[in-house]
Amino acid sequence: GQQLNQSPQSMFIQEGEDVSMNCTSSSIFNTWLWYKQEPGEGPVLLIALYKAGELTSNGRLTAQFGITRKDSFLNISASIPSDVGIYFCAGYNYGQNFVFGPGTRLSVLP
Amino acid sequence: GAVVSQHPSWVICKSGTSVKIECRSLDFQATTMFWYRQFPKQSLMLMATSNEGSKATYEQGVEKDKFLINHASLTLSTLTVTSAHPEDSSFYICSASRTTRGNEQFFGPGTRLTVL
Numbered sequence: 444g445q446q447l448n449q450s451p452q453s454m455f456i457q458e459g460e461d462v463s464m465n466c467t468s469s470s471i472f473n474t475w476l477w478y479k480q481e482p483g484e485g486p487v488l489l490i491a492l493y494k495a496g497e498l499t500s501n502g503r504l505t506a507q508f509g510i511t512r513k514d515s516f517l518n519i520s521a522s523i524p525s526d527v528g529i530y531f532c533a534g535y536n537y538g539q540n541f542v543f544g545p546g547t548r549l550s551v552l553p
Numbered sequence: 554g555a556v557v558s559q560h561p562s563w564v565i566c567k568s569g570t571s572v573k574i575e576c577r578s579l580d581f582q583a584t585t586m587f588w589y590r591q592f593p594k595q596s597l598m599l600m601a602t603s604n605e606g607s608k609a610t611y612e613q614g615v616e617k618d619k620f621l622i623n624h625a626s627l628t629l630s631t632l633t634v635t636s637a638h639p640e641d642s643s644f645y646i647c648s649a650s651r652t653t654r655g656n657e658q659f660f661g662p663g664t665r666l667t668v669l
Binding site for chain 1 (some may be wrong): 646
């Protein structure tokens with residue numbers, strides 16, 4: 444079946460640093476989504492991407508839909524402690540289910 | 554907008570009992586609702602998809618007689634874990650979509666089930 448890979452699996456950064464993570468697939472997706480999950484909570488939608496090449500920002504977050512439709516990246520600028528959590532990417536094609544990546548665990552050191 | 558709630562947020566029960574979890578879309582009508590299961594430090598695993606008024610579609614390997622799903626209205630879906638056993642202990646998360654395409658899912662806060 445379809446699988447997503449996320450890189451890195453985990454990262455420790457200093458407060459104020461920029462963060463970059465990506466999500467890759469062997470299959471094409473028509474929609475890419477990025478979610479953040481904090482401990483004991485459900486995932487929260489950060490950014491949704493619908494077109495190849497699309498670059499979308501949400502505050503300090505920027506995500507891009509790869510041209511090949513097989514990847515997406517998420518950048519966080521000037522990280523703050525509340526950015527801590529697990530970031531999941533999800534791929535979607537019409538009529539099919541979401542496919543979630545394994546997540547990137549982000550820790551921000553003060 | 555697009556707020557989804559779950560109740561209860563956590564539950565502890567004895568082995569053999571049944572547990573019902575509710576998922577509500579508070580400010581929109583959810584054409585489709587999804588139920589996921591998440592084990593510690595793992596990603597979300599889709600259990601089933603339900604459309605209002607229809608039988609749920611279960612993923613391979615998910616027992617429909619054990620995990621009963623009811624989607625009686627456009628704002629409420631329930632998951633009942635029947636005859637729960639310790640291996641059913643997990644974090645159960647629902648999501649809701651405003652469209653039949655399901656291309657944007659809004660997640661509930663999750664329900665942590667512990668079966669003793």
